[in-house]
Amino acid sequence: MHKKYYISTVKTTQGQGAQHNPDQRFSKYTYERNEYMDEIEEEKAKTEFLEVFPKTIVNSVNSPDLSFVYSMNPYQGCEHGCAYCYARPTHEFWNYSAGIDFERKILIKKNASELLEKFFQKKAYVPQTIMLSGNTDCYQPAEAKFELTRKLLEICLKYKHPVSIITKNALVLRDLDVLNKLNELDLISVAVSVTTLDEELRRKLEPRTSTARKRLETIKTLSDKGIPVKVMIAPIIPGLNSHELLDILKAVSENGALSFGTTMVRLNDTVFPVFKDWIEKAFPLKAEKVLNQISEVHGGSHEDRRFGTRMRGEGKMAEAIHQTLKIGRQKYFPEKVKITLSTKHFNPNPIQLKLF
Numbered sequence: 001m002h003k004k005y006y007i008s009t010v011k012t013t014q015g016q017g018a019q020h021n022p023d024q025r026f027s028k029y030t031y032e033r034n035e036y037m038d039e040i041e042e043e044k045a046k047t048e049f050l051e052v053f054p055k056t057i058v059n060s061v062n063s064p065d066l067s068f069v070y071s072m073n074p075y076q077g078c079e080h081g082c083a084y085c086y087a088r089p090t091h092e093f094w095n096y097s098a099g100i101d102f103e104r105k106i107l108i109k110k111n112a113s114e115l116l117e118k119f120f121q122k123k124a125y126v127p128q129t130i131m132l133s134g135n136t137d138c139y140q141p142a143e144a145k146f147e148l149t150r151k152l153l154e155i156c157l158k159y160k161h162p163v164s165i166i167t168k169n170a171l172v173l174r175d176l177d178v179l180n181k182l183n184e185l186d187l188i189s190v191a192v193s194v195t196t197l198d199e200e201l202r203r204k205l206e207p208r209t210s211t212a213r214k215r216l217e218t219i220k221t222l223s224d225k226g227i228p229v230k231v232m233i234a235p236i237i238p239g240l241n242s243h244e245l246l247d248i249l250k251a252v253s254e255n256g257a258l259s260f261g262t263t264m265v266r267l268n269d270t271v272f273p274v275f276k277d278w279i280e281k282a283f284p285l286k287a288e289k290v291l292n293q294i295s296e297v298h299g300g301s302h303e304d305r306r307f308g309t310r311m312r313g314e315g316k317m318a319e320a321i322h323q324t325l326k327i328g329r330q331k332y333f334p335e336k337v338k339i340t341l342s343t344k345h346f347n348p349n350p351i352q353l354k355l356f
Contacts, residue, residue, distance in 0.1 A: 049142060071131040072116065076135075081206070108142065125348065132165045156187065159347055201240065233249075253333060258339060267303060297314065
């Protein structure tokens with residue numbers, strides 16, 4: 001029999017995506033919320049940085065929906081606090097909740113650069129572009145303090161190894177010096193996530209991310225430096241940002257993006273209770289409609305794990321969205337551009353080579 005602990009009904013907290021900690025799937029305890037312990041939630045709202053020591057930093061990616069073979073994540077959990085984040089359930093494997101814990105208990109992999117260097121030194125290793133990050137944002141606010149991402153980029157430069165970045169934070173511009181050097185050898189590409197141009201929506205949906213204006217400026221700055229930039233409209237949320245697609249495509253094209261990709265929102269596992277609670281507080285008048293439309297594009301469920309379908313959606317509404325994207329591609333991205341990075345410069349023994 002599960003024990004029950006009671007925590008408070010949460011008022012909407014500004015600057016925070018999750019408004020409570022939903023039950024952790026792997027815990028033997030069940031938590032219920034009541035009105036008597038507000039101070040518990042205030043305590044949980046303080047960000048903690050917790051050092052961990054993983055044995056590996058590079059992950060193999062085995063998904064037909066994704067174009068990259070390897071990814072690496074210097075941080076677990078993400079301060080950005082996006083209510084829809086598909087990575088939230090991964091925090092439960094560390095015995096934390098996918099809710100407030102995910103954005104307030106940040107796990108720091110301080111040995112990330114050392115692990116990457118060991119990975120590159122493996123005798124049988126064949127270089128392939130590695131994605132930074134793939135799970136949580138490698139330029140989330142914690143990066144300003146810990147600089148783990150910069151150290152990983154420096155290791156990639158040392159070994160002349162290709163790396164691609166995906167982020168929604170303008171902090172990436174801090175590392176332009178390293179990015180420029182990587183770009184000289186065709187070793188870098190950057191994907192900037194642009195979910196909305198509506199600042200009111202951005203503040204509620206992605207509370208601690210860079211503004212849309214800053215993201216457009218980031219695209220332009222990188223593009224002006226000759227660094228290949230792709231944009232990810234991710235996720236598309238029917239009823240929230242789906243009406244902005246053409247405006248977003250126009251804006252990112254004008255600022256130098258070479259191509260774009262998209263994903264449809266899906267609310268697997270404990271993402272659903274976090275998102276449902278968030279939207280009912282942030283947009284109470286449209287919450288039911290948005291949740292119903294999300295289910296509609298996934299065959300009647302808010303979850304979708306089907307390869308080939310989960311990121312595109314299905315049905316009439318999804319088809320209408322993809323028709324809009326097709327128009328936007330023809331109008332703003334008429335020429336197909338495939339960003340390909342080089343592996344020919346890879347040097348697994350940079351120190352030994354310098355000896356000669």
